[in-house]
Amino acid sequence: MYRTIRIPPEKGEEIREKAISGKFLDTKRKIRRIVIEGGTFLEIPVTGTAGETVEGFPVIDQKSPEFLKPSVSLKECLKTSLSESEIAHIPSGWQMLGDIAIVSIPDALDEKKLLIAEALLSMCPKCRSVVRDFGIEGQFRQPKRELLIGSGTETVHKEHGCFFKQDVTKVMYSKGNLEERKRMSKLGQGETVVDMFAGIGYFSIPMAVHAHPEKIISIEINPESFAYLKENIRLNHVEDIITPILGDCSQAAPEGEADRVIMGYVGTTHHYLEPAIKTLKKRGGILHYHETVPENLAWTRPEERIKKTAGCLGKKVEVLAIRRIKKYSPGVLHVVVDARIF
Structure with missing residues (x-):
C-alpha cells in the first residue's frame, strides 16, 4: 500500500523539506492537491520509513496514487544530437533557481551551448530561461554568467517558506x-x-x-x-x-x-x-x-x-x-x- 501525509497547503513546503531531509519522501509519486469534505489539502507521498506521524500529521494509505514520469538526464536528451566525445563533456547536473536553470558548459562544447540550453528548457517544464555559469569574480563575489535562452534573468526562488528575489547574473545564491x-x-x-x-x-x-x-x-x-x-x-x-x-x-x-x-x-x-x-x-x-x-x-x-x-x-x-x-x-x-x- 502507498502511504501519504495529508496536510493543509500552507504546511506543504515545510513538510516536503522535512521528508527530503529525513529521506522518506517518495520521489516516484506526485505531490497532489485534493479537495474533500473539510477543505483543500496537499498529499505528500512518503515511504514506509516515515513512521506513523510526521509533525503531528498522521501517515495514511493513499488511494489512486499518481506517479511521476521517469526523469531523463541531459546526456540522454542530447545523445542523438551530439557525438560520443561531446556527450562525455556534458555536465551531469545544473542548478534551478526559481524558474531559471544555471549550467556550467565546458569550452569544448562552446559551439553547442544553445543546443544544450534548448534541451534543458524542454526537460524542465517550469524553466523559463537558461543561463551559462563561468564562476564568480571580484570583491562582491558576483557571478559571471551569460543568458543563453529565455526571457530574462530575474526570478523569485522559494526555499524553506521564504522568498528570495534576485537577478542570477548579478548576485550569488x-x-x-x-x-x-x-x-x-x-x-x-x-x-x-x-x-x-x-x-x-x-x-x-x-x-x-x-x-x-x-x-x-x-x-x-x-x-x-x-x-x-x-x-x-x-x-x-x-x-x-x-x-x-x-x-x-x-x-x-x-x-x-x-x-x-x-x-x-x-x-x-x-x-x-x-x-x-x-x-x-x-x-x-x-x-x-x-x-x-x-x-x-x-x-x-x-x-x-x-x-x-x-x-x-x-x-x-x-x-x-x-x-x-x-x-x-x-x-x-x-x-x-x-x-x-x-
Whole structure:
C-alpha cells in the first residue's frame, strides 16, 4: 500500500523539506492537491520509513496514487544530437533557481551551448530561461554568467517558506548553503542580531520569518544585492524585524548592541573579526564565523583566529561547534564556527 501525509497547503513546503531531509519522501509519486469534505489539502507521498506521524500529521494509505514520469538526464536528451566525445563533456547536473536553470558548459562544447540550453528548457517544464555559469569574480563575489535562452534573468526562488528575489547574473545564491540557512532559521528568538554580510538576505530572511528575533540589522556593501535585500524584506513581510543598512560592515556595524553576529562571507572574513566582536553586547554573545580553509587546517585555523582576535580585545572564547558547510574547491572546505564570546 502507498502511504501519504495529508496536510493543509500552507504546511506543504515545510513538510516536503522535512521528508527530503529525513529521506522518506517518495520521489516516484506526485505531490497532489485534493479537495474533500473539510477543505483543500496537499498529499505528500512518503515511504514506509516515515513512521506513523510526521509533525503531528498522521501517515495514511493513499488511494489512486499518481506517479511521476521517469526523469531523463541531459546526456540522454542530447545523445542523438551530439557525438560520443561531446556527450562525455556534458555536465551531469545544473542548478534551478526559481524558474531559471544555471549550467556550467565546458569550452569544448562552446559551439553547442544553445543546443544544450534548448534541451534543458524542454526537460524542465517550469524553466523559463537558461543561463551559462563561468564562476564568480571580484570583491562582491558576483557571478559571471551569460543568458543563453529565455526571457530574462530575474526570478523569485522559494526555499524553506521564504522568498528570495534576485537577478542570477548579478548576485550569488549557493544551494550548498541550504542546511545552514535552515539552521539559522531556528536561532535568535527575541534577540538583537547583526548580519554583517547580508547579501540579498540569505540568513536574515529565514531567521526573521521563522525565529522572530527582536531586531536584525542587515548590512550589505554591494548596491545591487542591497536593492534585492530590501525587496526580499518586503516580499517576506519582515519590515518590522529587519533594518537594512547599505555600507561596509566594519564601519556600519553598531558597537555593543548584538546578542548574535552572523559572518556569512568567505574569503577575507577574518579581517572583520574585531568589529564583529565589538558589535556584541558588553556581556558577550554568539558569533557565527564562516571561513574557507585548507582541509588539513579546517578544525584549527578558524578557531585560532577567533581566539587571537578576542584575546587582543580582552575577551574569552568558548567554541560551541565547528561545522562543515560544503567542499569549496579541491582541498578547501567552507566551515562555520559557532563561538560564545564573553
